Amino acid sequence: MFGEIETLVRKIDYSSMKAEHSIKKVGNAGNAVRQSALSDAGAGGVNFAANIENQRRFKKGSVNAFQNAMSMMQAQSDAIRQADKIYNQMRTLAHQAADPLMNDQDRSLLSDQFNDLRERARELGNSKFNDVYLFDGRAASTKYEINFSEGLTNDTPSDGSFVDENGDTLNFWEVTKDVIYNTGKISIDVNGGRIGERYILTQGEKIIFDTDIWETNGNAKQFDYDRFIVEWGPGKPTTFQFIALSDGNSTEVDLDGADGIKGTPDDGVLPSDSNFDNKSFSNTKGDPSGYLLQLGLSDDGTSSGVESIQGRKFTSLGQVNAFTSDPNSTSLTLRIESSSLFQIDSSYELPEIAPEIVARNEDMQVELERLGLGLLRDPKENGFPLISIDTFENAGKAIASLSNEIDGLGKQLGRLASNFNRVQNAIGATEEMGNIHESVLSSIGGDGLTQDLLNISKARINRAQDTALLSQAMSIHQDLVNVLI
Secondary structure: OHHHHHHHHHHHHHHHHHHHHHHHHHHOOOOHHHHHHHOOOHHHHHHHHHHHHHHHHHHHHHHHHHHHHHHHHHHHHHHHHHHHHHHHHHHHHHHHHOOOOOOHHHHHHHHHHHHHHHHHHHHHHOOEEOOEEOOOHHHOOOOOOOOOOEOOEOOOOOOEEEEOOOOOEEEEEEEEEEOOOOOEEEEEEEEOOOOOEEEEEEEOOEEEEEEEEEOOOOOOOOOOOEEEEEEEOOOOOOEEEEEEOOOEOOOOEOOOOOOOOOOOOOOOOOOOOOOOOOOOEEOOOOOEEOHHHHHOOOOOOOOOOOHHHOOOOEOEEOOEEEOOOOOOOOEEEEEEEEOOOOEEEEEEEOOOOOOEEEOOOOOOOEEEOOOOOOOOEOOOOOOOOEOOOOOHHHHHHHHHHHHHHHHHHHHHHHHHHHHHHHHHHHHHHHHHHHHHHHHHHHHOOOOOHHHHHHHHHHHHHHHHHHHHHHHHHHHHHHHHHHHHO
């Protein structure tokens, strides 16, 4: 009797387990990975289903990214159409102002209207869609050649002095230029000696790079330069690279030479050695110094000690820091704070215009060409002033500039059409692949759905029968116990 009861309990447990298993499979009919696991497909089958499911999700994510790109391109198209209207209105005003018989009062009224339109056009160039800039000035049709090279030394008269936080009086030198673009890359070579100088790069009123007090070995006319390459732009972090140079020796360093190139033996300057003299030394106070210490780095075992970081971009490294740039400013200032001899050289260049990548790394990607609206500056004048019609001569220049910008809008629309076609084709291909994945997933575990429903029904019937038998057995068992007692 007791054996029969135990057998019935086990049968009821087994029927319940089968019913629960089938219920889970039916409940996860839309989840191919769960279906594979519950169907005892094995590790290979489950992994296959999981991979297909992940690819399906990637495809959906890519389609969403492509659709967002389409929305952005529509915003770009609208902005270009607005720019076309504004440019044509500006050109009309410029033609009116080009009348040599126009009086000053009328020209002033036209100039005010022109300037208002110009600012509206420049605002379009800096407009955003979902917090992303629509245009990149580097991609505009009109190009500008920027020259920021300066050879400052302590012999150059300083721009003033100030008392620092330690109570020391320091002189400062500043070079400010409008570099036209709100993005850029500048290479700064510094050699100040063991007392050290502070090198600061400012965009508008905002500091974007700061070395703090930077020390090199010997004095500014000995040993090596250190190089920083700073890169900035709207919508991305400001970064810097550090490059250790070995262009000097213990006697003197080639500051420029007759050939205008540092590090070459001319004008009696001795050839450079292969030592990285700024790696480690003692400063004027006898404290350890060098670029390894100032950057907070350990020697990587190479001759420079920093070979492992070459090409890497940082926002902060030791005492050197970079900060977010100002997208509304194109004015760049290089400032040196010093109390001793120093040498510095710098050069500005525009970073390469990398295409915008749409979609995930794991899936199909599309490269989109950058678009740019004109900066509305005179490319032939020193300092590239904003175009204007305040004089008869400037009105004539403005007509030529605006005609060039209007022609350039056609090129931008051509790029936009190419981008649009690429994204549209990518959406079609991605959706087609997604449909294939959906078809594969729907077939995984789907054939056994009817059988699972039948198993649930059978398990419930068997469990009901066994429960009834168990109830009878328990009743009989209780009666027998009562009789024995």
